[in-house]
Amino acid sequence: MSDQKPRVYESDVCIIGAGISSAMVAQKLSELHPGLSIIVTEAGRRIFDFPNRFTYRQHMLDYGENPWPGDWIPGQTGEGIISRTMAVGGQALHWGAACNRFSEEDLRLRSMYGTYVDWPIEWKELESYYCEAERSMGVSGEPSPFPGDRRSEPYPMPPMPLSWDLAQLKTWGEKAGWPFQGIPQAKNTVTGYDGRSMCMRCGTCTICPTGAKYSPDFTFERLLAQKKIQLHDHTLIRRLLLAPGKTTVAAARGVHRANPEETVEYRAKTFIVASGYTWSSHLLLLSAEPRFPNGLANRTGQVGKYMNGHAFISSIVDLNLKVYPDMNPEFGLISRQFFRCPPTAKLYVRHDLRIWSSNPRVPLRLKNDQGRALFGDDMADDWRQRITPGTARVRAYYDVHPAQNSELTLDPSHKNEWGDPLPKIGHRFDADTEARLSATKQHVLDVFAKMARSDQGKILSTFYGSYLDHPAGGCRMGTDPTTSVCDSYGRTHDHENLFVVGAPTLPTAGCTNGTLTFVAVSLRSADEIARSLPRSGT
Amino acid sequence: MQRRTFLTRMLFGAVPVVFPRWLQLRLNILGLTVVSSAEEARLRALASAVLPASLGPSRTGDVADHFVKWIRGYKPGVDLGYGYGITKPRKAPPSPAAHYPEQLAQLESAARAKGAAFAKLDRSAQQELVAAALESAKIDTVPRRPNGRHVAADLMSFFFYVDSDGEDFLFQAAIERENCRGLANSGERPTKMS
Numbered sequence: 001m002s003d004q005k006p007r008v009y010e011s012d013v014c015i016i017g018a019g020i021s022s023a024m025v026a027q028k029l030s031e032l033h034p035g036l037s038i039i040v041t042e043a044g045r046r047i048f049d050f051p052n053r054f055t056y057r058q059h060m061l062d063y064g065e066n067p068w069p070g071d072w073i074p075g076q077t078g079e080g081i082i083s084r085t086m087a088v089g090g091q092a093l094h095w096g097a098a099c100n101r102f103s104e105e106d107l108r109l110r111s112m113y114g115t116y117v118d119w120p121i122e123w124k125e126l127e128s129y130y131c132e133a134e135r136s137m138g139v140s141g142e143p144s145p146f147p148g149d150r151r152s153e154p155y156p157m158p159p160m161p162l163s164w165d166l167a168q169l170k171t172w173g174e175k176a177g178w179p180f181q182g183i184p185q186a187k188n189t190v191t192g193y194d195g196r197s198m199c200m201r202c203g204t205c206t207i208c209p210t211g212a213k214y215s216p217d218f219t220f221e222r223l224l225a226q227k228k229i230q231l232h233d234h235t236l237i238r239r240l241l242l243a244p245g246k247t248t249v250a251a252a253r254g255v256h257r258a259n260p261e262e263t264v265e266y267r268a269k270t271f272i273v274a275s276g277y278t279w280s281s282h283l284l285l286l287s288a289e290p291r292f293p294n295g296l297a298n299r300t301g302q303v304g305k306y307m308n309g310h311a312f313i314s315s316i317v318d319l320n321l322k323v324y325p326d327m328n329p330e331f332g333l334i335s336r337q338f339f340r341c342p343p344t345a346k347l348y349v350r351h352d353l354r355i356w357s358s359n360p361r362v363p364l365r366l367k368n369d370q371g372r373a374l375f376g377d378d379m380a381d382d383w384r385q386r387i388t389p390g391t392a393r394v395r396a397y398y399d400v401h402p403a404q405n406s407e408l409t410l411d412p413s414h415k416n417e418w419g420d421p422l423p424k425i426g427h428r429f430d431a432d433t434e435a436r437l438s439a440t441k442q443h444v445l446d447v448f449a450k451m452a453r454s455d456q457g458k459i460l461s462t463f464y465g466s467y468l469d470h471p472a473g474g475c476r477m478g479t480d481p482t483t484s485v486c487d488s489y490g491r492t493h494d495h496e497n498l499f500v501v502g503a504p505t506l507p508t509a510g511c512t513n514g515t516l517t518f519v520a521v522s523l524r525s526a527d528e529i530a531r532s533l534p535r536s537g538t
Numbered sequence: 539m540q541r542r543t544f545l546t547r548m549l550f551g552a553v554p555v556v557f558p559r560w561l562q563l564r565l566n567i568l569g570l571t572v573v574s575s576a577e578e579a580r581l582r583a584l585a586s587a588v589l590p591a592s593l594g595p596s597r598t599g600d601v602a603d604h605f606v607k608w609i610r611g612y613k614p615g616v617d618l619g620y621g622y623g624i625t626k627p628r629k630a631p632p633s634p635a636a637h638y639p640e641q642l643a644q645l646e647s648a649a650r651a652k653g654a655a656f657a658k659l660d661r662s663a664q665q666e667l668v669a670a671a672l673e674s675a676k677i678d679t680v681p682r683r684p685n686g687r688h689v690a691a692d693l694m695s696f697f698f699y700v701d702s703d704g705e706d707f708l709f710q711a712a713i714e715r716e717n718c719r720g721l722a723n724s725g726e727r728p729t730k731m732s
Contacts, residue, residue, distance in 0.1 A: 061716055062608060062700065063630065064683070066619030077625050084620045084627060094622075163724040189721065200718035210718065324728055326705065326715040363679040364698055366672055366691075373669035376590040379680075379694075380708055467623050 006253060006265035011037040011230070012533065014252055014268035016237045016283065017275035018042035019090025020515060021502025021522040023216035023223075024136055025272060028526035030228035033533055038229045039266055040220070041254070043236040043279075044073060044086035047093070048221050053209040060207060067207035068093050073257070075416050076236070080425030081278045082471055088233055089217040090276060094206050095515060096330050097186040097213045099139045101130050102510040102517050103148060103339045105350060109401070109508070112343050115432045116401040119507055120479050120488040121521070127152055129520035134184075137214040137519065138193045141184025144336050157189045160199065163327035165357040169392055170333055172321050173355050175454035176447075178337040180355065185331070186214035194218070205330040234258050238420055240271065240287040240296050240498070249296070249498045255418060270529060272490075273475075273500045274522070277307070280504040281408045281474035282423045284485075297475070297492035297500070302485045304408035306476045307425055308509045309468025313441060314395040315448045316361055319457040323390030325359045332356040338396075338447070339511065347436060349443045351398035352512040360387040361460055388458075394451060396444045397469060399511040400437075403428040408474050427468050470514040475504035477521075489528035490521070497532075501525045573606050573635070580642040581606060581693065583657035587664035588690050589697055590707065601703075605696045608684075609635040634686030641689045645671060706731060 013029060015022050018040050026038055047068055049056075059065040071087035085091045104123040109116040119126075131153040133139075140157035143149070159182050162170060166182070173180040187205070191198040199212040211218070223229045234257045243250035252266040273280045281304040285295040295303050335353040364383050366374055374382050411424040429437065445462070452459050478484025481493040490499040502518040505525075510517065573581070585602035586595065593601070612635065618628040648667045649656035656664060668690045672678075675688045682699055684692035698704035702715035711728035 063612060063616070064618055065613075065630070066617040066627075068619070069617045072620065072627055079625075081625055082623055084625055161721055161725050164727045167725060198721065200720050201724055202718040203715060324709055324711055324713050326702075326713050327728070328724055329715075364694070365679050366669070367678060373665060375588045375665050375668070375694075377592050380590060380698075383708060384710075469623075 004261070004263060006263035008265045008267060009039055009230075009232070010267045011039040012268060013038045013270045013272065013529070014266045015040045015272045015274050016252055017090070017273065017279065018044075018088040018216070018220060018231065018233070019274060019276055019502070020092035020216045021276075021518055022090075022272075022274035023219040024133070024519050024522045025274060025501055025526045025529070026223055026229050027136070027219050028523055029530055029533075030223060030226075032526070032530040036533065039268070040229050040231050041235040041237055041252070041266065042086075042088050042231065042233045043076065043257070044088065044233065045070060046088040046217070046220070046231065046233045047071060048088075048217060050211060053207055053211075057202065057204050057207050057209045060204065067204075073236075076422075078278060078282075078423035078425065079411065079414070080427070080467075081423065082467060082469070088220055088231065089215050092515065093215050093217065095215070096205050098513040099134065099137070099141065099184045099186050099516040100334060100352065100512040101127075101149070101184075102512065103336070105340055106399075106508060106510045113341070113348050115348060116430065117478070117483075117507055120477055121524075125524070126517075126520060129524045130516060132523050133516055133519040136523065137186040137516075138188055138196070139184050139186050139516070140189040142181050144181065145179050146336055146339070148340060149336060155184065157193055160185060160187060160189050160328075160331055162333075163201075163331065165323045165325070165327045165390075166331065166333055166355075168321050168323055168390070169355050169357060172319065172392070172455050173333060173335065173353075173451060176451045178335045178353065180333040180335045180353075183332050183334045183354070188212040201328050203326060203329045232256075232264075235264060236418070237266075237283060238286060238418060240273075240283065241265075242289060242291065242296070242495075247291075247495050249495055260418070270497050270499070270533065272525075272529065273498070273504075274502055275504075277471045277474055277503040278408065278423055278425065280500050281307075282410070284475070284500075285408075285410050286420055292494070297485050297494045297498060299494050300482045302476065302481075302483065304474050305404050305406070306402045306473045306507065307406045307408055307427055307471065308400075308402040308473040308506065309427065309471035310397040310509045310511050311400045312395055312397045312465040312469055313444045313448075314393060314463045314465070315452075316358060316460045317392045317394060317448070317452045317457050318360075318388040318460055319390040319392055319452075319455050320388065321390045321455055321457075323357050323392065325357050325391070327357065329357070334512070347439050347443065348432075349398065349436070349440045350511050351396040351440075351444060353447065354395045354397075356393045356395075358391040358393040360391045362387045391460075392457075394448055396447065397511050397513075398440055398444060399508070400433045400440075400468070401430045401508055402473060403430045406473070425471075427471075468509070470509055472503040472506040472509045472514055472518070475500040476507050477505040478507065488524075490525040491528065491532075499525060499529055573609055574639075577639055577642055578602075578606055580646060580656065581638075581689070583664070584642070584645070584668070584690055585693060587656075587661055588668055588694055591661070593707070601697050601701065602693075604701060605693055608696060608700070609633070609638070632686075634684045634692055635689075637686060638689040638692075641671070645690075 056067040060067040072084040107119040141155040142159040197210040237254035241251040287296040333355040406428040410421040414422040475485040501522045582602040
């Protein structure tokens with residue numbers, strides 16, 4: 001880092017990273033502590049360009065262009081990471097907005113099943129934060145039919161109506177004996193929730209042109225307009241610095257990417273690392289100093305450990321049921337039938353079960369079986385004769401648990417343009433997960449087969465995920481500093497004014513989409529951070 | 539009209555122009571895909587040969603026009619982002635249209651060898667020439683996206699896969715994938731199209 005005197009910014013709170021957890025924490029702190037000075041730093045850029053979203057959408061449809069151009073930083077990548085997104089809003093710019101809750105079993109793995117660990121949070125408390133997360137983002141959904149999924153509050157908005165194809169597929173899925181429902185989503189089904197539009201079923205949620213889908217850029221724009229935060233984008237924080245002679249963090253130091261010769265330094269009373277599952281651990285490891293030679297918050301060597309996610313299997317199923325694709329392509333069905341597993345079951349297996357409509361996997365061919373050339377109407381007729389009435393895509397995210405050495409490390413052989421080693425993530429399962437893996441996969445395949453049989457359908461292809469989806473971990477929460485990085489609120493065991501929020505703190509990734517849980521635990525962290533601050537702000 | 543505006547319109551289609559071949563090649567090399575008036579006419583003839591006759595001449599012409607517009611709007615090297623689970627960002631490859639002029643010219647030459655311009659041949663004769671060209675290019679299915687291997691295959695790809703009208707045609711239903719369709723009627727079966 002440059003030896004020049006840094007440009008210094010001071011605030012009460014410095015939040016590093018501007019993804020969804022950051023947005024939620026910034027918003028809540030500003031509500032709980034009016035007048036609090038908050039600076040949010042983000043390595044990527046802000047893309048506050050709502051009026052042009054229809055144009056970006058059209059370019060994506062026509063040419064496959066990135067609908068969020070420049071939402072990544074050249075060279076700032078790593079081995080084993082899932083997403084390159086670095087922009088204000090983070091990965092939740094692109095997200096499909098699925099807002100499934102985990103279940104109590106996820107938090108009680110040790111006490112119910114004798115495997116892995118329990119979370120240091122009570123389900124009842126997390127459930128109340130799920131409700132808050134759903135209100136904050138604006139989630140539409142219908143209650144699950146399972147008693148174990150009971151809610152203390154209704155969904156903020158009614159469920160998205162099932163498109164015609166999904167209604168057919170729900171009937172099909174339920175023939176196998178398992179209830180399906182529309183996936184709860186952070187998409188407006190009424191006009192005006194949070195000042196945003198109602199979903200118009202544009203089918204391109206990667207970039208929602210109407211703003212019906214929640215994404216954190218809306219929150220940041222609003223907080224900026226209300227002057228509740230300062231947002232420093234293009235700012236890559238490279239180190240956290242401890243106060244001399246203390247274990248509190250005094251500053252975050254980095255670089256403004258447009259002015260790389262100048263070092264910027266953020267001084268604050270409280271630091272919140274909200275940099276997602278990759279860059280949170282990465283920053284802590286990069287911040288090694290003589291008193292913490294393995295990185296900050298890493299006295300017991302737990303930073304970067306227990307990186308997690310869920311494994312998945314997908315199949316394409318040909319059906320006799322008439323189904324049209326693309327009616328609402330980013331909306332699907334879920335069954336929570338397999339979220340629970342009796343503690344006495346021979347095999348511990350938990351997974352979600354999803355259905356989407358799909359395009360037939362049959363190409364348009366230029367010659368028929370007799371070798372006659374096909375064009376135009378003949379080609380279309382030939383295709384229609386070869387497809388089945390409907391095609392579905394089914395998927396199960398199944399619960400797997402990380403080994404301690406499922407880890408993020410610094411890779412000295414790959415450095416970014418500022419000379420910092422880049423992250424390398426290697427996911428590894430614990431022994432219990434490895435032991436049951438083959439039986440788990442067989443169970444999922446049996447479920448798919450039963451579904452296909454119920455319509456005399458046929459499984460065309462099966463895909464085994466080669467990575468863990470909805471990744472989390474690296475700064476595991478827990479009560480024991482020898483096996484965790486932070487407490488249940490994200491406060492690091494080693495530094496009282498340093499918090500990590502969201503995905504990195506999760507001990508496991510459950511068996512369904514993680515974002516709602518990332519937000520729920522972040523909101524819980526925000527309450528604790530607010531309690532730790534003086535009432536008057538500055 | 540400002541000079542820059544005029545040039546932009548010339549390049550991207552508001553003003554029909556005939557480009558000298560040397561300029562066209564130069565612009566193609568620069569990544570600005572130019573479709574001359576003559577090539578537009580050839581594309582329209584090709585569209586009437588390979589697209590469904592049931593579309594009728596007017597809709598077939600529209601598809602050809604949309605394809606030309608698509609070619610003109612193609613931006614080599616533009617950010618394509620990174621797929622989920624893929625960490626390497628991608629850039630748009632060179633325009634698939636780079637070789638369309640010669641492919642269209644080859645079809646035209648083959649037609650002339652049969653004694654008439656391609657546009658003047660009957661549909662089955664046109665299809666015979668296209669089939670031979672696709673066979674020669676070893677293309678046996680319509681690509682999911684235009685890829686430049688042959689203009690005829692790319693034109694079909696554009697209609698059936700890129701343009702949502704093509705999907706509606708295949709399914710004989712008004713799915714209207716590209717439209718923002720609202721939630722009110724989403725539970726209804728798509729209207730059948732003949």
